[in-house]
Amino acid sequence: MRRFLAAALTAVLLASGCTPGDEADTPGGAESPASAAASPPADLPEATSELADLAAALTANDVSTVAMTTDPAAAQEDLTTIFSGMDGHYPTFEAGELAYEGEQAVGTLTVSFAMGEDDWSYATPATFTLQDGEWLLEWAPSVVHPELTEQTRLRFAQEEARRGPINDNTGLALVEERALYEVGLDKARIDEGQWATVAAQLAGLLEMDAEAYTAKVLGAGPRAFVIAKTLPQVEIPAGVADVPGRHVREIRAVLGPSSTFAASILGTVGEPTAEMIEASEGKLSVNDRVGRSGLQSRYDEQLRGVPMMRVDLVSRAAPEGASPSPTPMEPRTLFQQDESVSEGIDLSLDxxxxxxxxxxxxxxxxxxxxxxxxxxxxxxxxxxxxxxxxxxxxxxxxxxxxxxxxxxxxxxxxxxxxxxxxxxxxxxxxxxxxxxxxxxxxxxxxxxxxxxxxxxxxxxxxxxxxxxxxxxxxxxxxxxxxxxxxxxxxxxxxxxxxxxxxxxxxxxxxxxxxxxxxxxxxxxxxxxxxxxxxxxxxxxxxxxxxxxxxxxxxxxxxxxxxxxxxxxxxxxxxxxxxxxxxxxxxxxxxxxxxxxxxxxxxxxxxxxxxxxxxxxxxxxxxxxxxxxxxxxxxxxx
Missing domain, CATH: 3.40.710.10 (DD-peptidase/beta-lactamase superfamily)
Structure with missing residues (x-):
């Protein structure tokens, strides 16, 4: 039976254009996919509806009602863990072909993510066992991706392309992406008794209202990073380095000559609205920055370019109370879209x-x-x-x-x-x-x-x-x-x-x-x-x-x-x-x-x-x- 399952998995992956290796071609390896029947023997029921129901349940992100050989609640918890690092990216599942042998059936699921410029899709197997005349799912993480195991999950990462500039009539950038630095106090790095004193010290160096900033610091959580000012690097006073608990964090910002310069024309850049994310059909998420108005919105696709997107297979955290694995696996990339260079636009503006x-x-x-x-x-x-x-x-x-x-x-x-x-x-x-x-x-x-x-x-x-x-x-x-x-x-x-x-x-x-x-x-x-x-x-x-x-x-x-x-x-x-x-x-x-x-x-x-x-x-x-x-x-x- 194990030889059959290996052959069925190979058949599924070959049909989708994905090959896990050359095991099927190795002497002593799995059987030829031809040994699996495309339809059940006459005395067995079809598993077509069970595969379709599984695809629908997975698409709805709820397998708690799927008939399976193990606890559906545990399977649901497993599913949640698998996608916990995907920043809201979730696929659709579509039922495909079935292969039968004895009292087991392996179905093909086509998994599709609306991700990147060309989307990402692949095939993965789902195994059913016949018990008391009913097909029950053999839950395994590989139902989501063929390489997932009980020790691994998916993790999404994204890095934006550098946003293209908006240039004036001489070709010099009016608006471009630049590095800024958030300067503030990390409360977790110093004792509670120092919070007020250090906040006032930092505010004085940054020439801001010390009383107001101190109140802001004291009102934040005990481990909060409380931003005082966001500045270009050259404007950060040298004395900031000597402030206990200070923290300086680099960010990227799209800036013009001033916050008001041609604001009604140039427009703004920010997080996409819920409506924009919905209309993008998966192309945008809260991790993106997009043009919200003006030229930044009109020419967003050109200015934004294509971000780097990656989905990695990574180790799961050790269960509570358990010792962490001494040799966690190195992340392995399953999908990647490379960053593309964005393009600027040239204006007539003087x-x-x-x-x-x-x-x-x-x-x-x-x-x-x-x-x-x-x-x-x-x-x-x-x-x-x-x-x-x-x-x-x-x-x-x-x-x-x-x-x-x-x-x-x-x-x-x-x-x-x-x-x-x-x-x-x-x-x-x-x-x-x-x-x-x-x-x-x-x-x-x-x-x-x-x-x-x-x-x-x-x-x-x-x-x-x-x-x-x-x-x-x-x-x-x-x-x-x-x-x-x-x-x-x-x-x-x-x-x-x-x-x-x-x-x-x-x-x-x-x-x-x-x-x-x-x-x-x-x-x-x-x-x-x-x-x-x-x-x-x-x-x-x-x-x-x-x-x-x-x-x-x-x-x-x-x-x-x-x-x-x-x-x-x-x-x-x-x-x-x-x-x-x-x-x-x-x-x-x-x-x-x-x-x-x-x-x-x-x-x-x-x-x-x-x-x-x-x-x-x-x-x-x-x-x-x-x-x-x-x-x-x-x-x-």
């Missing part, structure tokens, strides 16, 4: 300009943003927001009424309808459209018959509202597309290019002055300025190799020249004169928002010079010229 933009906005009350685009190639050089914005990407993904900055789009639509920069348009004080009456901003004084350029540079609302009678919703949307907005592009980062879809006659009139249903992000309005300044449709990009291509009708040279003339006039003699010497062309904007009776004002300024285009946005402001323009002046001073 480190110095982003830093200065954040400095300009650092003291701004409420939400404000600055977005800068390179006219030469459309790359985003900076996308910053004030501290109030937190980590939500308001600068690139916000949805705000653009106000009169949208008159650049409306002017293009009117030009395509035959109204040139020098054409005469009417600018009445008010203009009724159906049940709503539009007016100009308080203090506006350039009414009557004026040129389109004057209506633009002084920002006459009613002249553009009147233009809605000739410009259709489709034509307005087409003009927006030629200036890089109103179309949903996947630009390789979290970006919003706005919505231009006016409906009713009133809504179309409101859309002409950037109100109604029109919404834009600061990135989108910077795109409009960049398209005018460069003379071509600009879809801004951030990640090299992930540039979106415009799908709208291109901006013609004549159209660009007309818009440039009007935006230049706005700087020379219009509402953006404060930008003289800094910008060539610009457009101011305000937009009312909020519930009736409690409305507030967005303040906008978009502009360009010979090299860059910029948008400045203040969520609650006064006017583009007085609230948004100073941000641009400060940025380029």
């Amino acid at each position: 480190r110095d300009l982003q830093t200065k933009a954040e400095e300009v906005l650092s003291t701004q009350e409420g939400l404000a943003t600055l977005v800068v685009i390179n006219l030469a190639d459309g790359g985003v050089l900076a996308a910053a927001q004030s501290p109030t914005g937190g980590t939500y990407p308001h600068a690139t993904f916000g949805k705000f009424a653009p106000g009169s900055t949208f008159k650049v789009v409306s002017a293009l639509a009117m030009m395509r309808h035959g109204v040139g920069p020098s054409s005469t348009v009417q600018c009445p004080a008010t203009l009724p459209v159906d049940t709503y009456t539009f007016g100009n901003y308080t203090g506006y004084g350039h009414t009557g018959a004026i040129t389109l350029t004057d209506a633009f540079k002084y920002s006459c609302n009613t002249a553009f509202v009147a233009g809605a009678e000739q410009v259709t919703s489709e034509q307005l949307a087409a003009a927006a597309g030629s200036l890089g907005v109103g179309t949903d592009y996947d630009a390789g980062f979290t970006s919003n290019f706005g919505t231009v879809a006016p409906g009713s006659r009133i809504d179309r009139a409101a859309s002409m002055i950037g109100q109604g249903q029109v919404t834009m992000s600061p990135l989108g309005m910077a795109s409009v300025a960049a398209s005018v300044g460069s003379g071509r449709t600009v879809i801004p990009w951030l990640v090299k190799g992930h540039e979106a291509k415009p799908t709208a009708a291109p901006l013609t040279a004549a159209e660009a020249q007309g818009l440039q003339a009007m935006m230049k006039a706005t700087v020379d003699t219009g509402t953006a004169q404060s930008l003289k010497g800094t910008m060539i062309g610009a457009k101011t904007g305000t937009a009312q928002w909020g519930p009736a009776g409690q409305q507030q004002t967005h303040a906008w300024m978009i502009a360009y010079n010979d090299t860059v285009a910029v948008s400045a946005f203040v969520e609650v402001g006064d006017s583009g010229g007085t609230t948004a323009a100073p941000l641009i002046t400060a940025l380029f001073s």
Whole structure:
């Protein structure tokens, strides 16, 4: 019978592509697998259902109800021990073929781990013995893996690949994985009477609140390692080495120039959420670090690379009260996935300009943003927001009424309808459209018959509202597309290019002055300025190799020249004169928002010079010229 079992095991492993050795080919070894029958003799029952039930029970990690020749509770305890070092990794089991001889049957189980890039699967045997007409499992650890014994178990190990850097526009790392050191007190290394004194000593060296850290130490468990600070190695004071009970532990961290630098764009790295682990179908565990937001999330697979994963066969701990084995076995690797080199990504972001933009906005009350685009190639050089914005990407993904900055789009639509920069348009004080009456901003004084350029540079609302009678919703949307907005592009980062879809006659009139249903992000309005300044449709990009291509009708040279003339006039003699010497062309904007009776004002300024285009946005402001323009002046001073 033993010869049969060896042959059946060999048959199982050969069928799965795993060979335990050459015993079957050795004279005097096991019988040929051909001696085992594929089906039971006529007077014996099939063991198919028992094998299927075992596979289901093992998959459910519960063999306590499986009929076996030994105690199922002991088998369940054995199963728990086998997987105790697997960090939650657990396989599925699938029933395969059966081989019979006499009153025994050996079934094949296919064991599959959702682990690594290509998963891990193998075959293992399960032996049943017929007793009183019933097939009973002969429990053994080899049911889980053919090499497991009562003295061994499985152990999982993982080492992350070094995370790829995110580089600036010069190729230098903005964000990369670096070594940091947790400095703290290991309470188990010193007597209880020293805890408070040593905690205060360590806190003093690290220039932190000694009272607060001492309280933290005393409140932790008697064997706790209580972290005081996490620092680069060069910042650890030399005196720390002389503190009794001190402990310094190296960790790996993904760091940028500061914790706030371009945080809404770059994103964060951390432990995957329960939802992420479930969606990964076994590819992720709590041992992993993944991109949680921003570019770190979007390009996580590329930046993270492939970690080293290994499953070893190791000795079990000696039972309680028993002496440990004098010669524990050396761990033996059953599965290994080698680490692969991760890849970085290259950005258009300019480190110095982003830093200065954040400095300009650092003291701004409420939400404000600055977005800068390179006219030469459309790359985003900076996308910053004030501290109030937190980590939500308001600068690139916000949805705000653009106000009169949208008159650049409306002017293009009117030009395509035959109204040139020098054409005469009417600018009445008010203009009724159906049940709503539009007016100009308080203090506006350039009414009557004026040129389109004057209506633009002084920002006459009613002249553009009147233009809605000739410009259709489709034509307005087409003009927006030629200036890089109103179309949903996947630009390789979290970006919003706005919505231009006016409906009713009133809504179309409101859309002409950037109100109604029109919404834009600061990135989108910077795109409009960049398209005018460069003379071509600009879809801004951030990640090299992930540039979106415009799908709208291109901006013609004549159209660009007309818009440039009007935006230049706005700087020379219009509402953006404060930008003289800094910008060539610009457009101011305000937009009312909020519930009736409690409305507030967005303040906008978009502009360009010979090299860059910029948008400045203040969520609650006064006017583009007085609230948004100073941000641009400060940025380029």
